[in-house]
Amino acid sequence: MKIAIIDDQQEIRYSVAKILQRNHHTPLQFNGEEFELSLIIEEQGVELLIVDVMLGENLTGIDLIKQFKKAGLNLPIILMTAYTTPTNMIEASKIGIKDILQKPFDEVQLLALVGKYADTSSKEKSAKKPIKQGEEAFVGSYETMKEIYKKIGIAANNDLSVLIYGETGTGKELIANLIHTNSAHSEHPFVAVNCASIPKELFESQLFGHEKGSFTSADKQHIGYAEQTGEGTLFLDEIGELDIELQSKLLRFLETKKFRRVGGAKEITFEGRIISATNANLKEQSQQKSFREDLYFRLSMLTITMPTLKERIQDIPILCEHFIAKANRDLKTTISSISEEALKKLMQHHWRGNIRELRNTIYSACLNASDAMIKADDIKEFEDALPCEKQNLEQFCRDFLEKEGVEKAHELEQMMQKTFLHVSFTLCPNITQLSTILDISRNTLKKQLKAFNLYQDDSD
Structure with missing residues (x-):
């Protein structure tokens, strides 16, 4: 098989x-x-291209591949890279590259990819719109993130409704922003809406807007999120928290792509795209009738599931490097490295808050560090973990209830829940922090606390 190796480093070309x-x-x-x-390449009868991502200061492998495609040269491509950033991985996906050879590689890995094309030559289709360059907001190794990068590329090339699953702090909004930035909507607004934070009675007004005088406090016209989006992207976060009565109105909006401001007569056409996100199992909720099944199917034309940090522990070193660089920029610190002991400590921790918790921990460590290296002793963020995380809460509750003399099974279950919430809220009275620890939304936590008279909202 005749194979062209394109790399600006002679030693790499020679070894391959x-x-x-x-x-x-x-x-x-x-x-x-x-x-x-x-x-x-065409005259030489080349059947396969092996192209490096970085070809010098003024040329990238992606640029060269696009030149080839523009010239009508459509050959199977293996992309070599040591730089598995969202930019080059998503862009590779967008122009149809399916095979990535990550440096450093061995002979077995190289031949396994080449073997796919030994007998046949696949023809790639026309080139896609190039990705916009910008700061890398999302970081992950190719091995852990390759399927996500591939789906981002698919989503960026069309207007399918995308549903992003993931625990709190896994980076769902960053993924939505990456899809937007690399899509045809990138020149238009990205509008993020937290569905759980908007009161039920104000949701329509906030989403669709309202006319002056449409209700008591409407002293002027308000342009809603949908209208603000224009031809951009409307990101609906915590969609699983949306009240069942509002779900039907959202479904109609998604199906018709039309809406009216509250109190208005004019029908407005929505020209943007919808991306939603949740940490809830919407399929299970739809089976339990707490989430409309038709809305679930309408939102999930393409789904992306974000891995937890414990599922990508191997990414912690590169994430630390990324967050140290950001901390140096944001906090004016001068950290240049992190010790092996510190990394080991981070990699052994159970990251309930995922990437967001790691970022906060690194920022704190950068401020605690006495010199240019973060050491294990500088990482204090999670040392004082809540006692409720260190105990068997079920046994604690049972012991407490047995002492109190509660014997009936149904009373025991209810009292256990109340005791759990009471102990947790006493130890951690911050609603936002506790909701993150318990992995539920703030609204759900408030409702549960109020049901047992453990919390009183001043706004009620």
Whole structure:
């Protein structure tokens, strides 16, 4: 098989070529700057391209591939990279590249990918719209994030409704923003709405807007989130917390792409796209009739599930490097490294708050550090974990209730729940922090606390 190796580093080209020669392939070596390279490759009868992402200061492998496609050269491509950032991974997905060879690689990995094309040559379709460059807000290794990057690329190329699943702090909004930034809507607004934070009676007014005088406090016209979005992206976070009565109105809006301001007669067409996110199991909720099944299907044309941090522990070193750099910029710190002991401590921790908790921990460690290196002793953020995380709460509640003499099973269950909430709220009176620890929304936690007269909202 005739294979073109395109890399600006001669030693890389040479080592790849030797592997291919030993396995009966014919390698051709290029640095990417050859005049009319696409014509040379076509004349030489090349059947497969192995292209490095970085080809010098002014040229990337992605740029070169797009030049090839523009010239009508459509060959299967293996992309070599040591830089598995969202930018190059999503862009690779968008232009149809399916095979990534991550440096450093070994002979087995290289030949496994080349073997896929040894007998047949697949033809890639037309090139896609290039990705917008910008700061990397989302960080993850290729191995853990490759399926997510692939789905982001798919979502960015069309207007399917996307539903993002994930625990609190896994980066759902960052993923929604990546889809928006790399889509045809990128020049228009990205409007994020937290469905759980808007009171039921104000939801329509906030989402669709209202006319002056449409209700008692409407002293002027209000443009809602849907109208603010224009041709951009409307991101509906915590969609699982939306009241069942409001779900039917949202469904109608999604199906018709039309809405009216509260108190208005004019019908307005929505020209943007919808991305939603939740930490709840909407399929299960739909089966329990607490979430409309038709709305669930309408929202989940494409689903992306975010892994928890404990499912991507191997990413902690690169995440730490990323957050240290951000802390240096945001907090004016001068941290240059993190010790092995500190990394080990971080990798052994149970990250209930996921990426967000890790970020906060690193920011705190940067401020605590006495020199340019973060050490294990500088990581104090989770040392004083709540006692409720260190105890068997069920046994604690049972012991407490047995002492109190509660014997009836139904009373025991209810009292256990009340005791659990009472102890947890006493130890952690911050609603936002406690909701994160218990992995439920603030609204749900408030309702449960109010049901047992453990919390009184001043706004009630």
